[in-house]
Amino acid sequence: MDTETIFLIIMAVLGGISMFFMLIGVIGLHRFPDVYTRLHAATKATTFGSIFLILVVITYGIFKLTEGNGETSGAFMHLIGMSIVALLALLITNPTGAHAIARAARRSGVKPEQAVVDEFEEVD
Amino acid sequence: MTFGPTELLLIGIAVLSAGIILALLRLFLGPTAPDRVVALDTVNTIVVGLMVAFAAYFQEVVFVDIAVVYALLSFGATMFIARYMERSKETGGVN
Amino acid sequence: MLTFFMTFIGVLILYLLMVLGSGNGETMGYLFHWQELVAGVILSLIAAAITRAMFGKAVNNKLFFRFPLFLAYIPVWFLYLTKANIEVAIMVITGNIRPGIVKINPGLKTNLGKTILAxxxxxTPGTLTVDLSENSDDMYIHWINVKETKTMDEKIKGVCGPFAKWARRLAE
Structure with missing residues (x-):
């Protein structure tokens, strides 16, 4: 097996996991009954999918670096570095945004559907 | 045509685009305003991932620079809309 | 001073990640250009000077020496993230949910601890923070698969798993 095949297999596995969870998140938007359960699907699954998608891109950058050619290697290093920064930005902003939406929804009076328990008290 | 890492990225880009269309469907259907914001947030996350994948596919590093800025700006937009929904209760609501 | 130093290091690492690959193939290969390093140090000093007042209250000496714990926290967090996603995938496919909003009091006092826990x-598995009470330390959590619990301790354990302990260890 040459280097390209090995990198291709690694990328295919990581990319498969990423695409599966991205699609689970989007399908969850249609399968779940109300805004809170939809937030569960959207936030968790797409964040997890993004982690693996960026791992795919980093693997691709490393593959291009191993191919040599000094002139373009700076561009691929930049791709890897900025991908890590993009991942950090997503990991911090996604749960915070989900929390903001859930809080706004509950305070504007959207009740959770099919709820077995609701201990939320109105605070004004 | 040989199947290499570049073609694999193209398949990923196609799947993510289909995901964006499905999420946009929820954006149009969504019965309440928070539902639409959740769909918008999902679209934003997928667009950031898509931009990083495009940067690798076209080998244009500037795309991933934009992706970081887009992630932070979309977070600001989500916070702003959430804040607006929270206060709109007194003024009659947006639902 | 410690806050200044930590912010400086953090901003410098972020800057170096962003300019990775700026070299011209001479002194440091293609990794960094020396001009970028000089600009990075100057900009990090300016950023640290501006944000010192902001982070001054959140970071203190006690927390600085717990910094290695964050590295130990990452694998635990990733393991639970994986578990949560598999659970969500099963729920999306089968549609078996039992949602509800519960109120817990994990006993965290500092803002940093609450932020980390929330x-x-x-x-992580089946939980989503909806609201934090401004007067007390209560947290309102949307739980997608509510289990019957009797005492508050059982409820905290069911909602937070090991994270209440970790947040206390990291931030208090």
Whole structure:
């Protein structure tokens, strides 16, 4: 097996996991009954999918670096570095945004559907 | 045509685009305003991932620079809309 | 001073990640250009000077020496993230849910601890932070698969898993 095949297999596995969870998140938007359960699907699954998608891109950058050619290697290093920064930005902003939406929804009076328990008290 | 890492990225880009269309469907259907914001947030996350994948596919590093800025700006937009929904209760609501 | 130093290091690492690959193939290969390093140090000093007042209250000496614990926290967090996603995938496919909003009091006092706990449990099995009470330390959590619990301790354990302990260890 040459280097390209090995990198291709690694990328295919990581990319498969990423695409599966991205699609689970989007399908969850249609399968779940109300805004809170939809937030569960959207936030968790797409964040997890993004982690693996960026791992795919980093693997691709490393593959291009191993191919040599000094002139373009700076561009691929930049791709890897900025991908890590993009991942950090997503990991911090996604749960915070989900929390903001859930809080706004509950305070504007959207009740959770099919709820077995609701201990939320109105605070004004 | 040989199947290499570049073609694999193209398949990923196609799947993510289909995901964006499905999420946009929820954006149009969504019965309440928070539902639409959740769909918008999902679209934003997928667009950031898509931009990083495009940067690798076209080998244009500037795309991933934009992706970081887009992630932070979309977070600001989500916070702003959430804040607006929270206060709109007194003024009659947006639902 | 310690806050200044930590912010400086953090901003410098972020800057170096962003300019990775700027070299011209001479002194440091293609990794960094020396001009970028000089600009990075100057900009990090300016950023640290501006944000010192902001982070001054959140970071203190006690927390600085717990910094290695964050590295130990990452694998635990990732393991639970994986578990949570598999659970969500099963729920999306089968549609078996039992949602509800519960109120817990994890006994965290500092803002940093609450932030860590809230963001961690948003990404881990079946829980989503809805609101924090401004007067007390209560947290309102949307739980997608509510289990019957009797005492508050059982409820905290069911909602937070190991994260209440970790947040206390990291931030208090």
């Amino acid at each position: 963001n961690s449990i948003t990404l």
